[in-house]
Amino acid sequence: xxxxxxxxxxxxxxxxxxxxxxxxxxxxxxxxxxxxxxxxxxxxxxxxxxxxxxxxxxxxxxxxxxxxxxxxxxxxxxxxxxxxxxxxxxxxxxxxxxxxxxxxxxxxxxxxxxxxxxxxxxxxxxxxxxxxxxxxxxxxxxxxxxxxxxxxxxxxxxxxxxxxxxxxxxxxxxxxxxxxxxxxxxxxxxxxxxxxxxxxxxxxxxxxxxxxxxxxxxxxxxxxxxxxxxxxxxxxxxxxxxxxxxxxxxxxxxxxxxxxxxxxxxxxxxxxxxxxxxxxxxxxxxxxxxxxxxxxxxxxxxxxxxxxxxxxxxxxxxxxxxxxxxxxxxxxxxxxxxxxxxxxxxxxxxxxxxxxxxxxxxxxxxxxxxxxxxxxxxxxxxxxxxxxxxxxxxxxxx
Amino acid sequence: xxxxxxxxxxxxxxxxxxxxxxxxxxxxxxxxxxxxxxxxxxxxxxxxxxxxxxxxxxxxxxxxxxxxxxxxxxxxxxxxxxxxxxxxxxxxxxxxxxxxxxxxxxxxxxxxxxxxxxxxxxxxxxxxxxxxxxxxxxxxxxxxxxxxxxxxxxxxxxxxxxxxxxxxxxxxxxxxxxxxxxxxxxxxxxxxxxxxxxxxxxxxxxxxxxxx
Numbered sequence: 001x002x003x004x005x006x007x008x009x010x011x012x013x014x015x016x017x018x019x020x021x022x023x024x025x026x027x028x029x030x031x032x033x034x035x036x037x038x039x040x041x042x043x044x045x046x047x048x049x050x051x052x053x054x055x056x057x058x059x060x061x062x063x064x065x066x067x068x069x070x071x072x073x074x075x076x077x078x079x080x081x082x083x084x085x086x087x088x089x090x091x092x093x094x095x096x097x098x099x100x101x102x103x104x105x106x107x108x109x110x111x112x113x114x115x116x117x118x119x120x121x122x123x124x125x126x127x128x129x130x131x132x133x134x135x136x137x138x139x140x141x142x143x144x145x146x147x148x149x150x151x152x153x154x155x156x157x158x159x160x161x162x163x164x165x166x167x168x169x170x171x172x173x174x175x176x177x178x179x180x181x182x183x184x185x186x187x188x189x190x191x192x193x194x195x196x197x198x199x200x201x202x203x204x205x206x207x208x209x210x211x212x213x214x215x216x217x218x219x220x221x222x223x224x225x226x227x228x229x230x231x232x233x234x235x236x237x238x239x240x241x242x243x244x245x246x247x248x249x250x251x252x253x254x255x256x257x258x259x260x261x262x263x264x265x266x267x268x269x270x271x272x273x274x275x276x277x278x279x280x281x282x283x284x285x286x287x288x289x290x291x292x293x294x295x296x297x298x299x300x301x302x303x304x305x306x307x308x309x310x311x312x313x314x315x316x317x318x319x320x321x322x323x324x325x326x327x328x329x330x331x332x333x334x335x336x337x338x339x340x341x342x343x344x345x346x347x348x349x350x351x352x353x354x355x356x357x358x359x360x361x362x363x364x365x366x367x368x369x370x371x372x373x374x375x376x377x378x379x380x381x382x383x384x385x386x387x388x389x390x391x392x393x394x395x396x397x398x
Numbered sequence: 399x400x401x402x403x404x405x406x407x408x409x410x411x412x413x414x415x416x417x418x419x420x421x422x423x424x425x426x427x428x429x430x431x432x433x434x435x436x437x438x439x440x441x442x443x444x445x446x447x448x449x450x451x452x453x454x455x456x457x458x459x460x461x462x463x464x465x466x467x468x469x470x471x472x473x474x475x476x477x478x479x480x481x482x483x484x485x486x487x488x489x490x491x492x493x494x495x496x497x498x499x500x501x502x503x504x505x506x507x508x509x510x511x512x513x514x515x516x517x518x519x520x521x522x523x524x525x526x527x528x529x530x531x532x533x534x535x536x537x538x539x540x541x542x543x544x545x546x547x548x549x550x551x552x553x554x555x556x557x558x559x560x561x562x563x564x565x566x567x568x569x570x571x572x573x574x575x576x577x578x579x580x581x582x583x584x585x586x587x588x589x590x591x592x593x594x595x596x597x598x599x600x601x602x603x604x605x606x607x608x609x610x
Contacts, residue, residue: 293526295529295562297536330564332562332563332564389563
């Protein structure tokens with residue numbers, strides 16, 4: 001069949017010619033090549049060969065034939081090394097199955113072979129765990145994979161046991177095998193007892209190393225952050241010690257930055273309203289040196305109209321910071337199901353709304369005009385000596 | 399005017415002396431404590447009117463102090479004072495039994511005012527706490543289990559909204575044409591709901607906000 005495939009020149013586009021790959025081979029790459037051809041896991045074919053060899057030696061013949069007829073894959077550069085770990089493992093597996101078959105006489109074929117096949121499938125599932133990539137992932141500690149692999153390990157082990165017992169029951173030798181089983185159990189148990197402390201230490205050591213590494217990485221990240229921000233700001237503060245306004249501004253902006261880092265969810269500053277309000281307020285706070293207290297209730301995606309609302313809110317903050325003389329500005333943004341409202345309030349000197357010269361564009365154009373153009377509304381409430389509050393309302397699109 | 403006897407519980411010595419210096423003449427600081435153990439002992443010994451309680455402290459933090467003191471049946475009133483803005487901390491300490499929450503950036507005069515208010519049995523909400531409460535009560539789709547406890551009235555919401563906008567109680571009263579006493583009643587009622595409502599959304603909301 002395989003030769004037919006290689007002799008049909010019209011097919012190759014879909015099914016490439018069977019070759020024996022050099023990398024990842026256990027013996028000669030036959031199983032791997034054939035598996036690639038059949039789109040199977042190489043482990044399936046490898047186990048197939050092992051089982052066939054045990055049952056009646058056919059596996060060796062088939063393997064040898066394929067080895068002879070399959071060309072080797074052309075590799076550039078150094079020859080990849082054989083995976084000796086897998087080689088040894090398959091060898092041990094073969095010896096185990098062969099030994100088992102020899103003791104029980106299953107290699108003669110007959111109905112007793114089937115439980116061995118079941119055991120083989122179990123072994124296959126177990127074996128899947130042991131290919132190099134997966135082993136590596138275990139080591140790097142992908143915890144989510146870990147649980148699933150345990151389930152598979154247990155299922156595999158269970159299948160092996162069922163296969164073995166099924167075989168013994170089928171050949172009516174369960175009673176006879178009992179002594180042998182007890183013997184085996186004692187030997188295996190004894191070996192486990194000898195090896196267990198060592199294995200436990202190994203596992204513990206690995207875990208400790210992993211925790212230590214994670215901890216160190218975290219520490220490095222914190223150190224980097226503290227260095228880039230906090231230490232830098234402290235240096236700036238010392239250099240500007242004579243300028244109390246600048247010191248306050250630096251301290252305040254560092255505080256905000258640190259708070260964000262510690263407490264705020266990671267947000268994309270351009271995606272949601274609450275994040276955008278915080279960003280705008282932070283920028284104006286930095287620009288004018290007046291603290292802006294922000295309270296946000298609810299959140300939603302930004303769109304064009306909310307962008308206009310944000311611009312108007314920014315203008316209101318700028319006005320408050322520049323002209324009110326208030327020591328602090330309060331910004332409150334609330335997202336309701338059908339509308340978004342932003343309040344910008346200061347307890348500063350206030351002004352006479354009707355007395356604002358007609359050519360001053362700040363409030364009329366940047367706040368009220370902008371809101372109305374975008375289908376929202378703005379209300380300015382101010383009394384000389386009693387502060388100012390700008391209320392901006394915008395209907396939500398959806 | 400009676401003086402209010404206050405115990406300051408905070409693990410930063412500098413901060414304790416700073417608060418001491420800033421408080422007005424109507425406040426008498428009768429002691430300081432720096433961790434959970436000394437706080438519990440001092441409260442039992444000194445019986446202050448109000449405890450200024452830091453949220454983050456060695457030995458379990460402010461919530462542990464609340465649990466041990468209020469759990470023992472004490473009637474001492476707590477005002478939480480923290481640098482933290484995390485919803486988890488704010489809601490946690492209020493549900494633990496504190497009658498108010500203010501951040502450490504508060505001015506001396508405002509803090510004095512808040513302490514007097516708490517000593518009178520009223521609640522003190524910072525703008526941020528008001529925002530958290532509005533958010534927490536609004537953010538749930540699940541129907542309230544106990545409508546009386548699990549939702550805010552229209553008036554309470556209005557009061558909270560004004561607090562969040564930075565209004566003082568006096569300004570709120572003026573805005574809503576009600577007396578300051580009525581404002582206080584509304585805030586105390588919200589506090590009671592916060593503390594007694596046993597719906598899980600409140601805690602879950604606070605935790606989720608932190609983890610997102």
